[in-house]
Amino acid sequence: MHRFALAPLLALSAAAAGGLALETTSRALAQSRQPLLGVREPGPAPSWKNTSWLNAGRPLALEELRGRVVFLNFWVFTCGNCTRTVPSLVDFDRKYRDRGLTLIGIHTPEFPPYAGEHDRSNVERALRQYHIAYPNAQDNDAGTWDLYGIRYWPSFVLIDKRGVIRYEGYGEFHLNDGTYQLWDRRIRELLLE
């Protein structure tokens, strides 16, 4: 099979025109192997502006959740890492909702609308499929994703009763594994404050 030797030419053009992008990529690749859970320097959680909500009678505002611990999950139903984490989130909601935890899904599509991730009916179907009873906001313009500086699916942000971000992280986890237990401890810690 004849094969064109394009790689050297591409390497030169890419290095010339895309040097910054290449550096960004390498940094991102390296960063993906960093620990997935972090303690964040406390700071006020920004207010989201999402208008389309599911499992909520009306749009939820961060300000009205003062006095409750808020756990944000940035996800999308097409992401296996996200949906495999959902049982743990459903469990947190079941255990801690009545003790002061509000779990909120921020559903942020990866692709443009032609992929179907923006459709409310598809999100509703996913909520039923994964037995998700906690509120979910459609973040179709990625406004809240950008507001919180999120980079990966799934990601998590834990906000204390005063509206301060205390913990953040990303990556799939499962019922009762080490990461689940770490988030569980953090939730209980903030509920006791």
Added chain:
Amino acid sequence: MRAAWAAVTLSGAKGAISGHAPFAGFRVTLILLLAAACSGERGPGAPVRLEISPAGEHTLVTLIPASHIKLNARLKPALELADGSVLRFDTPRLTADSAYFAEPPAAVLPGRHSRVRGTLRASVCENDAPVCRALVLEL
């Protein structure tokens, strides 16, 4: 920016998929992302490469992931063409959990083409990192 790789645009690779007439009998392979190779850092290499080959009257475009990458099958990779149409990559062979492609997905581009231009989107997951990222490349 949605994800780290969403920031990557290989403007230097525009129009880089090109062949010589006659196209038939040739297979053109383009390494889409030369990041690791060009940066001089040790890394897992290009996440995907695109291969085009003739398929009868049409052109078969195959998206081949690097060995450390899984392609999300629940969000079929897409090639957005300049005329507004969108090609979706697919293959029936999936992993047992149906979450990822078990072989490189392909799409048929109508007509014979020796180059592909457009925006390639794929949802990619590293084998050892429990997250998905959006990969966006301008061809």
